[in-house]
Amino acid sequence: MRSLLWILTTQWRGAAFGYAGDVNARTPALDALARESVRFDAALTPHPFGPFARAALLTGVPSPENGVEGYFDPLPRNAVTAAHRFGRQGYRTAFIGKWQLAARDRTAPPVSEAHARTLVAPEDRGGFDFWEGFESGFLLNDPWLHGTDRPKPVRFSGYQADVLAERAALWMGAQAPGRPWFCLLSVEPPHPPYGAPAAGIPPVDTQAVVLAPNVPLGGETEARARRELAGYYAHIEATDRALGRLVQSVPRDTVIVFTSVHGDLHGAHGHFRKGWPYEESIRVPLLIRHPDFGAQRVAAPVSLIDLEALSVNPLKPPPDFVACSMPSVPPFGHQCDRTWTARRTATHKTVWSGESEKPWLEFDLASDPFEMRPL
Numbered sequence: 101m102r103s104l105l106w107i108l109t110t111q112w113r114g115a116a117f118g119y120a121g122d123v124n125a126r127t128p129a130l131d132a133l134a135r136e137s138v139r140f141d142a143a144l145t146p147h148p149f150g151p152f153a154r155a156a157l158l159t160g161v162p163s164p165e166n167g168v169e170g171y172f173d174p175l176p177r178n179a180v181t182a183a184h185r186f187g188r189q190g191y192r193t194a195f196i197g198k199w200q201l202a203a204r205d206r207t208a209p210p211v212s213e214a215h216a217r218t219l220v221a222p223e224d225r226g227g228f229d230f231w232e233g234f235e236s237g238f239l240l241n242d243p244w245l246h247g248t249d250r251p252k253p254v255r256f257s258g259y260q261a262d263v264l265a266e267r268a269a270l271w272m273g274a275q276a277p278g279r280p281w282f283c284l285l286s287v288e289p290p291h292p293p294y295g296a297p298a299a300g301i302p303p304v305d306t307q308a309v310v311l312a313p314n315v316p317l318g319g320e321t322e323a324r325a326r327r328e329l330a331g332y333y334a335h336i337e338a339t340d341r342a343l344g345r346l347v348q349s350v351p352r353d354t355v356i357v358f359t360s361v362h363g364d365l366h367g368a369h370g371h372f373r374k375g376w377p378y379e380e381s382i383r384v385p386l387l388i389r390h391p392d393f394g395a396q397r398v399a400a401p402v403s404l405i406d407l408e409a410l411s412v413n414p415l416k417p418p419p420d421f422v423a424c425s426m427p428s429v430p431p432f433g434h435q436c437d438r439t440w441t442a443r444r445t446a447t448h449k450t451v452w453s454g455e456s457e458k459p460w461l462e463f464d465l466a467s468d469p470f471e472m473r474p475l
Contacts (some may be wrong), residue, residue, distance in 0.1 A: 113363025129344025
């Protein structure tokens, strides 16, 4: 049995890499990982919001069937997760970083120490043998960590991705030889606030940002997109650097999985953040470096809900289509205002809203990758 490292980021859309052709993205470490990995060009999140996607990824069951029906719902204590399943196979399991699956104050600001210092009880940690992290809070610098060895939150100095990658490396390095382990590293960057310091990497010049064709030009949408992307790409570069150091420290016989829970619109189609059923929101990066498989590209769509199986066999036969849905509307403004279900094949995507049998959106992705013209 091979040890496994899953690296989970937040808001990193599938195309925002040098290897994927994004001229704004400075990602040398992940570009190098991609050259050694099975690269999935159409990986989809099962849900475009963090808590729901995390619950689905961990359990292999979509929301709300996994018990997470609303944005603030905790993962049920009786939920069976990847940690339980790997543990039964003899793996030592660890979670490092952002959890976002415990009960938290619904009245506190999403970006706050209140959520960052929320205690996650041992019985709410998904069955991991070792747990060190924080509930949420989006503090991209100087994170508060608590867990197995720390009953109360302790503040660590530094950029969040650097701190968490170092903590994961310490845990992995302390494992006894001969017993496989499963470590899930969960970082928040490049999630907003995009203006937060990015480990000394300055924001990109707003006027130098190259916008996609589906970002409306000449108004506030363009201006906001440039402002956001300037910080977004700085956090991408900072996180790429942190993850690069981590990957270099991992034994070569380890299976490494890199992905994100969802993407970000950044002005595409005139919208921002996630929640919308467009590619920038639901398509995520997925790289799997597996010693038994060489570097390959997979064009067929896959879902993060199948991540456990893909970690064992990245080339298992893909399904004919992948489903993604937002069955409830999270309580945040300026994001998608309706429920929807999408079906994505290698070349087409159809989206239904609510109970309607008539599609809300439909795209031929083979001829229109930027979804400029709904069918």
